[in-house]
Amino acid sequence: xxxxxxxxxxxxxxxxxxxxxxxxxxxxxxxxxxxxxxxxxxxxxxxxxxxxxxxxxxxxxxxxxxxxxxxxxxxxxxxxxxxxxxxxxxxxxxxxxxxxxxxxxxxxxxxxxxxxxxxxxxxxxxxxxxxxxxxxxxxxxxxxxxxxxxxxxxxxxxxxxxxxxxxxxxxxxxxxxxxxxxxxxxxxxxxxxxxxxxxxxxxxxxxxxxxxxxxxxxxxxxxxxxxxxxxxxxxxxxxxxxxxxxxxxxxxxxxxxxxxxxxxxxxxxxxxxxxxxxxxxxxxxxxxxxxxxxxxxxxxxxxxxxxxxxxxxxxxxxxxxxxxxxxxxxxxxxxxxxxxxxxxxxxxxxxxxxxxxxxxxxxxxxxxxxxxxxxxxxxxxxxxxxxxxxxxxxxxxxxxxxxxxxxxxxxxxxxxxxxxxxxxxxxxxxxxxxxxxxxxxxxxxxxxxxxxxxxxxxxxxxxxxxxxxxxxxxxxxxxxxxx
Amino acid sequence: xxxxxxxxxxxxxxxxxxxxxxxxxxxxxxxxxxxxxxxxxxxxxxxxxxxxxxxxxxxxxxxxxxxxxxxxxxxxxxxxxxxxxxxxxxxxxxxxxxxxxx
Numbered sequence: 340x341x342x343x344x345x346x347x348x349x350x351x352x353x354x355x356x357x358x359x360x361x362x363x364x365x366x367x368x369x370x371x372x373x374x375x376x377x378x379x380x381x382x383x384x385x386x387x388x389x390x391x392x393x394x395x396x397x398x399x400x401x402x403x404x405x406x407x408x409x410x411x412x413x414x415x416x417x418x419x420x421x422x423x424x425x426x427x428x429x430x431x432x433x434x435x436x437x438x439x440x441x442x443x444x445x446x447x448x449x450x451x452x453x454x455x456x457x458x459x460x461x462x463x464x465x466x467x468x469x470x471x472x473x474x475x476x477x478x479x480x481x482x483x484x485x486x487x488x489x490x491x492x493x494x495x496x497x498x499x500x501x502x503x504x505x506x507x508x509x510x511x512x513x514x515x516x517x518x519x520x521x522x523x524x525x526x527x528x529x530x531x532x533x534x535x536x537x538x539x540x541x542x543x544x545x546x547x548x549x550x551x552x553x554x555x556x557x558x559x560x561x562x563x564x565x566x567x568x569x570x571x572x573x574x575x576x577x578x579x580x581x582x583x584x585x586x587x588x589x590x591x592x593x594x595x596x597x598x599x600x601x602x603x604x605x606x607x608x609x610x611x612x613x614x615x616x617x618x619x620x621x622x623x624x625x626x627x628x629x630x631x632x633x634x635x636x637x638x639x640x641x642x643x644x645x646x647x648x649x650x651x652x653x654x655x656x657x658x659x660x661x662x663x664x665x666x667x668x669x670x671x672x673x674x675x676x677x678x679x680x681x682x683x684x685x686x687x688x689x690x691x692x693x694x695x696x697x698x699x700x701x702x703x704x705x706x707x708x709x710x711x712x713x714x715x716x717x718x719x720x721x722x723x724x725x726x727x728x729x730x731x732x733x734x735x736x737x738x739x740x741x742x743x744x745x746x747x748x749x750x751x752x753x754x755x756x757x758x759x760x761x762x763x764x765x766x767x768x769x770x771x772x773x774x775x776x777x778x779x780x781x782x783x784x785x786x787x788x789x790x791x792x793x794x795x796x797x798x799x800x801x802x803x804x805x806x807x808x809x810x811x812x813x814x815x816x817x818x819x820x821x822x
Numbered sequence: 823x824x825x826x827x828x829x830x831x832x833x834x835x836x837x838x839x840x841x842x843x844x845x846x847x848x849x850x851x852x853x854x855x856x857x858x859x860x861x862x863x864x865x866x867x868x869x870x871x872x873x874x875x876x877x878x879x880x881x882x883x884x885x886x887x888x889x890x891x892x893x894x895x896x897x898x899x900x901x902x903x904x905x906x907x908x909x910x911x912x913x914x915x916x917x918x919x920x921x922x923x924x
Contacts (some may be wrong), residue, residue: 370869371846377865377911378854384915387865391908394872398904401875405882412882414890421881421894425901433909438917444910445864452870452903458896459876462889469886479829578863584870591876593836603872605840609847610866614859621856703856710860717917728856 355404362400363599369393370603374610380723397599398422407595438718439675442711443505446498446577449584453494456587460488461554463594468544476538476546480594485532487590488550489557494583496561501577504565517567524560528553564630572629574704574711575618579626582611621703624766651802653811656778657818663740663776665696667732669769670712671705673746673782677808680719683745686812687721689819698725700732700742700769702750733770742774744795746781746808752793761791777801780811861914868907874900 369389376386402419405412412418429448436444463484467474474481503509531553535546568576589604591597619626651659660666668687674680687697699721705712713726736742744751751771754761771777772795779796781803795801804811830837854862877900881893 366872370872371850374847374862374866374869375850377862378851378858380855380858383858383861383865384912387861387868387908387911387915390865390869391904394869394904394908397872397875398878401878405879407879407883410883412878414881414884414893417890417894418878418881418897421897422901425898426905428898429902429905429907430909433906433913436910438914441860441864441910441914444906445860445867448871448903448906448910449867451899451906452867452873455873455877455896455899455903458892458899459873459880462880462884462892462896465889466883479833482829581863581867581870584873585866588870588873588876589840591873593833595876595879596833596836597875597879598836598839600872600875601836601839602843603869605843606847606850607866607870609844610851611847611863613848613852614854614863614866617852617854618859701857703859710857713857714860714914714917726857 353406356406359400359404360598362396362404363597366393366397366400366599367602369396370606374606437678438715439678440506441714442574442577443502446502446505446573446580449577449581450495450498450502452584453491453498453580453587456487456491456584456591457495457554457557458491459591459594460484460491461550464488464543464547464550468542468547471542471544473540474543475540476543477536481536482532483590483593485535485553487587487594488554489528489532490583490590491587492554492557493561493564494580494587496558497565497576497580497583498561500562500565501573501580505573511569512566513569514567517563521560521563521567524556524563528557528560531556568629572624575615575626575629578611578615578618579630582608582615585609585611618704621767648796649802651778651804653804653814653818656802656804657815657822659776659778660690660695660741660743660815661693661819661822663695665735665739666690666698666741666743667727667736667739667774668697668699669705669742669744669747669751669771670699670701670716671745671747671750672711673748673780673808675711675715675746677746679745679809679812680715680721682809682812682816684716684719684721685816686819687725689816693819693822698727698732700727700729702729702747702769703767705747705750729767729769736770736773739774741776741778742771744771744777744779744781745812748781748793749791751795752791753795754791754793763791771795772798772800775800778804780804780806780808782807861911864907864911864914868904868911871900871904871907874904876900 370393373386373390376382402412500509535549565576585604585607589601589608592601592604619629690697699716701712716726749763751769752763753772755763755766755768758764777800779801783805851862877896881897884890884893
């Protein structure tokens with residue numbers, strides 16, 4: 340960008356130029372307001388639409404008025420074809436996907452943005468190479484290109500792996516060596532940037548192979564960055580990759596001196612980082628801890644007296660519930676997987692008809708994304724006021740007759756409170772063990788995502804109801820109706 | 823050293839924007855309730871789709887076929903990010919709104 344700016348007097352100021360910049364300012368304001376409105380339940384939907392209008396405006400203005408060295412945007416036919424293609428695919432996929440698959444979809448779209456950022460960097464470098472002139476490699480422009488390439492590629496590859504993991508297509512690789520490998524990759528990538536930028540004034544063409552190797556290493560790093568991170572931490576990773584993509588987009592802003600890209604990118608970069616930290620806080624883990632992937636590494640733990648697991652029949656459960664005063668449902672990802680949120684709502688309705696007070700206690704990280712449970716239950720028409728956040732639900736636990744844990748595990752594991760050797764020690768939990776009775780609906784005795792034993796299941800107050808959450812709930816509803 | 827200073831001087835406005843945007847991003851979302859984390863993440867995800875502008879610029883000035891192909895791909899990816907992101911967010915939020923009405 341330096342070179343162009345030194346010829347400022349050659350740039351002509353036209354109505355189109357002014358319109359473009361004004362559009363960018365308006366778009367930036369819409370992004371900021373959109374994001375602000377997205378953080379309040381009442382205005383959230385409007386905020387999203389405002390941000391989308393801002394985006395549309397920025398895109399339209401770029402297509403119509405953007406000039407580079409006096410040249411307007413060419414290849415319009417191809418660009419519009421690409422936009423139409425992307426719109427159709429994006430729209431269809433976004434409309435068709437099930438609500439349970441929402442987290443992986445966000446990850447997928449995030450990866451697309453990262454990929455676009457990386458491609459832009461590659462094309463810009465090739466463009467420099469084709470000019471056939473020696474260029475100073477130690478420029479800010481080069482730094483923006485290289486950082487955009489590196490961050491964009493890591494975000495793209497990482498998001499694809501996160502998508503695969505959430506979709507249960509890819510397993511974890513948990514090995515302590517991974518953390519050293521990852522630190523190694525990071526150092527190598529920084530080494531590449533330093534190497535390229537300290538070449539002095541040379542023909543960029545000679546650096547093209549180096550750039551391609553760097554691109555490939557960045558992709559591999561993205562994969563190995565996400566591989567060791569456990570599924571329970573995926574939301575944090577997606578949020579982190581989301582802010583990465585924001586920064587990669589902002590690099591494009593530096594590249595083209597484009598304020599809309601700069602504001603939008605950095606805004607998401609910083610908001611994404613804060614969101615990541617908020618999520619980490621909800622799990623009482625440091626970001627470093629999540630990235631290094633220390634989770635599940637030492638699955639030791641004190642060997643407590645386990646006692647036997649006590650099962651309960653459907654009819655006993657129905658009777659127990661029907662004659663309770665207060666029932667609290669704790670949903671987890673198992674509920675989402677079984678697609679049982681509608682049945683859950685039906686259970687709640689029948690119990691309410693019988694005069695039982697029913698509410699849902701939502702752990703901040705229940706499901707695979709913070710707020711994921713709320714989205715799912717909202718889909719099933721569960722009233723907004725019935726969803727109680729963990730901190731408000733806990734004081735009421737000793738007064739609760741029956742807690743029904745549906746497909747949740749780690750978020751009700753008392754080890755988080757009393758076993759300092761547990762990997763989840765210190766994570767806030769829903770204190771289900773304080774309730775008078777606990778019923779756990781579970782497919783089997785398998786462990787939760789953190790792969791640690793849950794002593795709640797062996798408590799004297801706990802009864803297990805084995806089976807698929809959907810079947811169990813269906814039978815329970817039928818049983819309750821006949822009572 | 824000189825080139826660093828030159829970069830700083832030439833891009834001082836951009837650097838101001840970056841710094842202020844960082845604070846703005848933190849300020850704007852630090853009081854968000856946990857239930858909105860997913861839609862907010864998704865909405866922010868759509869906003870960084872602004873990278874599509876870069877893709878359009880690059881494609882708009884592409885001369886050779888390699889740049890054309892990569893640029894076309896970049897525009898498609900960027901559009902997917904934007905459109906998919908906003909539509910998914912809207913779908914999530916639609917459910918919340920339906921609840922608030924009743």
